[in-house]
Amino acid sequence: MDSWISSQSGLGDPDDIYGPHRKLIRPNMALVVVDVRPTNPLDFRIDVIQGYRLPTGLTDVGALQQPHTFSDFPDTRYLQETMIPAYVGAMERQRPAMRRVATRVLDTVIGYDQIILPQKNSSRRSEWCIGLLDIHFLLPTASKDGSLDxxxxxxxxxxxxxxxxxxxxxxxxxxxxxxxxxxxxxxxxxxxxxxxxxxxxxxxxxxxxxxxxxx
Missing domain, CATH: 1.10.10.10 (Winged helix-like DNA-binding domain superfamily/Winged helix DNA-binding domain)
Structure with missing residues (x-):
């Protein structure tokens, strides 16, 4: 956050913000950069700079950490309800966004804190956003059983x-x-x-x- 506050408007390389701090990113965190230049959010591109590195048998985790456009994201509900509003909101306001999320993505229940840092750009809309997730839990999904006494x-x-x-x-x-x-x-x-x-x-x-x- 301090690096973002001191960054200049129009900064072209997001590495100037996150680069000095990569050694502080723990294995339960994920760092991404999202290209938000396209007018259609489905064309936003997400690049994983550092992925979730704790051992897990949940196969969805690896699939979710591949570079892709938003339109390629395999969980449409999560994309429309969670990802797109978060990044579009931060980009349009050009202000950091912080939130806590607990939800289901594919066959994994995930809980995390997130901070999104958009490029400052006083002359036009942001071109990129940095996203950092502090992941508290990844759980296999299970259905509620209404017959439990x-x-x-x-x-x-x-x-x-x-x-x-x-x-x-x-x-x-x-x-x-x-x-x-x-x-x-x-x-x-x-x-x-x-x-x-x-x-x-x-x-x-x-x-x-x-x-x-x-x-």
């Missing part, structure tokens, strides 16, 4: 809090074996590989439809 919901809540099966049984006034059976049933319904995966999928099911912007 109160005991199921209690188990999922306490699992997410780190409770053991014994602790859940005590809090629910049910036997250890009953809770064990319930957990096995939930793992099957969520297609979870283990208890940790079950807790993650239950959280993901609740987050998948949420879009939160502009803190």
């Amino acid at each position: 109160d005991v199921d919901l209690t188990i999922l809540q306490l699992l997410a809090e780190g409770s053991s099966t014994k602790e859940i049984a005590s809090a629910s006034n049910l036997s250890y074996r009953t809770i064990e059976h319930r957990i096995d049933n939930l793992k099957s319904r969520f297609r979870a590989r283990n208890i940790a995966h079950l807790a993650v999928l239950s959280v993901s099911a609740g987050l998948g439809g949420i879009v939160s912007k502009d803190p």
Whole structure:
């Protein structure tokens, strides 16, 4: 932000802003430059300067980090509701934009903080924007199960809090074996590989439809 504030109007190379700070970008962050010169936002081009580098088995992550125009982006809903308004707004105002987002992109639930820094250009519209994402979580998607009863919901809540099966049984006034059976049933319904995966999928099911912007 300090580099952007001190930058000159009409600066041609966005590297002059982000370049000195690349060593500070952590593996859970992504840095992109978006060419916003086209009048049609679908023709904006996004180049990934540094991608998300934490190990993950979510195959969508790699696909989302390839250079492409907005029209090539594989998730139309996310493009129209989240990406285009953010970059067009920053470009038109020529002011930094900061927001927090939790949403679904393809088959991944993602939560991140974002800052967008548009080129200052007093004589005409910005030609590029820098985007930095601080990604807090990437989760596999899961569907909400409306048939979950109160005991199921209690188990999922306490699992997410780190409770053991014994602790859940005590809090629910049910036997250890009953809770064990319930957990096995939930793992099957969520297609979870283990208890940790079950807790993650239950959280993901609740987050998948949420879009939160502009803190």
